[in-house]
Amino acid sequence: MKKVLLCLVVICILSISAAPCLAESFPEDFILGVDVSELIAQEQSGVKYYDAGGGEADALAVLAQSGVDRIRVRVWNDPHDAEGRGYGGGNCDTSVAAALSARAAALGMGTLIDFHYSDFWADPTRQLAPKAWAGMSPEEKREALYGFTCKALDEILDAGGDVDMVQVGNETNYGMAGETDTLVMAELIAAGCRAVKDVAARRGLEIKTCVHLTDILKSSRIAEVLDALDAAGADCDAVGLSYYPYWHGSLDRLARVISDIRTTWKRDVFVAETAWPFTLEDGDGWGNVIGDVSGPWPASPEGQLSEFMNVCRTAAQAGAVGAYYWGGIWTPVGPDADENWPIWEKRGSGWAASFATGYDPDNVGEDYGGCAWDNQALFDFEGRPLEALNAIRQLAGGSFPEGVEAPEPEEDASAEDEGENLVLNPGFEDADRAMWIAKSETGEVPFDYQDYAADAHGGDIAFHYWSKSDMDFTVEQTLTGLEDGIYEASAWSQGGDMKDAELTFYVISGGERYEQPFMNTSWANWQNPMISDIPVTGGELTVGAHIKCAALGWGTLDDFSVIKVK
Numbered sequence: 001m002k003k004v005l006l007c008l009v010v011i012c013i014l015s016i017s018a019a020p021c022l023a024e025s026f027p028e029d030f031i032l033g034v035d036v037s038e039l040i041a042q043e044q045s046g047v048k049y050y051d052a053g054g055g056e057a058d059a060l061a062v063l064a065q066s067g068v069d070r071i072r073v074r075v076w077n078d079p080h081d082a083e084g085r086g087y088g089g090g091n092c093d094t095s096v097a098a099a100l101s102a103r104a105a106a107l108g109m110g111t112l113i114d115f116h117y118s119d120f121w122a123d124p125t126r127q128l129a130p131k132a133w134a135g136m137s138p139e140e141k142r143e144a145l146y147g148f149t150c151k152a153l154d155e156i157l158d159a160g161g162d163v164d165m166v167q168v169g170n171e172t173n174y175g176m177a178g179e180t181d182t183l184v185m186a187e188l189i190a191a192g193c194r195a196v197k198d199v200a201a202r203r204g205l206e207i208k209t210c211v212h213l214t215d216i217l218k219s220s221r222i223a224e225v226l227d228a229l230d231a232a233g234a235d236c237d238a239v240g241l242s243y244y245p246y247w248h249g250s251l252d253r254l255a256r257v258i259s260d261i262r263t264t265w266k267r268d269v270f271v272a273e274t275a276w277p278f279t280l281e282d283g284d285g286w287g288n289v290i291g292d293v294s295g296p297w298p299a300s301p302e303g304q305l306s307e308f309m310n311v312c313r314t315a316a317q318a319g320a321v322g323a324y325y326w327g328g329i330w331t332p333v334g335p336d337a338d339e340n341w342p343i344w345e346k347r348g349s350g351w352a353a354s355f356a357t358g359y360d361p362d363n364v365g366e367d368y369g370g371c372a373w374d375n376q377a378l379f380d381f382e383g384r385p386l387e388a389l390n391a392i393r394q395l396a397g398g399s400f401p402e403g404v405e406a407p408e409p410e411e412d413a414s415a416e417d418e419g420e421n422l423v424l425n426p427g428f429e430d431a432d433r434a435m436w437i438a439k440s441e442t443g444e445v446p447f448d449y450q451d452y453a454a455d456a457h458g459g460d461i462a463f464h465y466w467s468k469s470d471m472d473f474t475v476e477q478t479l480t481g482l483e484d485g486i487y488e489a490s491a492w493s494q495g496g497d498m499k500d501a502e503l504t505f506y507v508i509s510g511g512e513r514y515e516q517p518f519m520n521t522s523w524a525n526w527q528n529p530m531i532s533d534i535p536v537t538g539g540e541l542t543v544g545a546h547i548k549c550a551a552l553g554w555g556t557l558d559d560f561s562v563i564k565v566k
């Protein structure tokens, strides 16, 4: 980094010796947004926020004063049980979005509406249809989705909201509203975009539409979704991306995906969600999603500032039009879980209330509770604004804050940038799979080479298993003709309903067996067992996985890798 600073100084001296060295400029029209979906539930829970001067303040006013020009608000169709009790996570229905959007408009901030088309959280692993759409055909859902979008958007605009963009679906890499076929999903998104454009035309407004995707390490899947949107004729102006550095690779990767979407699909691109912890402590007695980080920034207020500034800079340089920070106001209700519990239940300020269990038994079940994001908010546990907010003001003013360095380039987490993978047909994509041996000492191996992208780590196909009987089998490949040296091996695994399960990733080399146990947790939560420092001297190495679990367990294995490191 010193080199870069030196260059800047030299350039400034060389360019105009009489002029002062100018601060790095930042595009003033770059959207600087914060997702505030939980704010009303927070306020109803008694949560307080403060401004930079220490006075109690409206969190939205603090954001506006900090240069934030957009809020983002999610909309769930009906996040309530039959008795009208809220599911939690902010109980974000249309009326909540309308109230927040109107308040933001009064402070000069526009709104990005984020329709999930579900009654609760939608993300790559869950896209449940709203209760009211149960049993509908795709055609009926298209009609219902069009009608819901028009009605909700009208309600938000009637309330005084200033909506400049509408997101049709949330993290829709693999499905939406209970539909998992890519073209069916694209047609649903097209119907939502049409609804937005029709409402805007009727009211004489300009409102943009966007689709929201995540998992930028799997760009082949992003390509499939964007191609499907074109095939469905979706009037979709922009693509929003989730970018959490602890999950989604380097800033270089983010820049490449942004550029690729702009040039190949001719859409505006923005970062729809990003965040970074300002601490690893928990503020409300309910454990956090991110309890540990490695990466270019520490878990500190300075690290959080640096993360958001660098994401904005990287995105802007790659041609993106904006970035939204996620969970910025989701602070603790209080420090004590016992005192928080009844408030989370009554006000919906935790990630899920018990009333959501019936709607989403797989993902909520008995795991409802408090806020798992309080260490990544833009306010500290007491509601005081953190450094990252002040820095947003500088970006909004057209200059990049001094002293915020770009992180050192890091190794990309994607396989395509690593050394040569010596496994043959490592992701099962080629039809010739004779190099893979599946065997069992107790019976049949209940597997197939499944062609379903949502279950594959890369490409479309994965080694898939499921059985009504207990399972105990291995799948492996023996590599030959290897040079002497030190190797590293890994694989990807996802699955669920693991009972009495022992899952083992293994390598056999020179008569030695190396093992790495792992465990499937739930759909699309990819595990990446890895074995390092494997000596190879006889030219041969076997890599494989041993799956042992009770009946009804299921999962996929994909993208095996063996790389020579020394």
Ligand code: CA
Residues within 6 Å of the ligand: 282, 283, 284, 285, 286, 287, 288, 370, 371, 372, 373, 374, 375
């Ligand atoms: Ca927490």
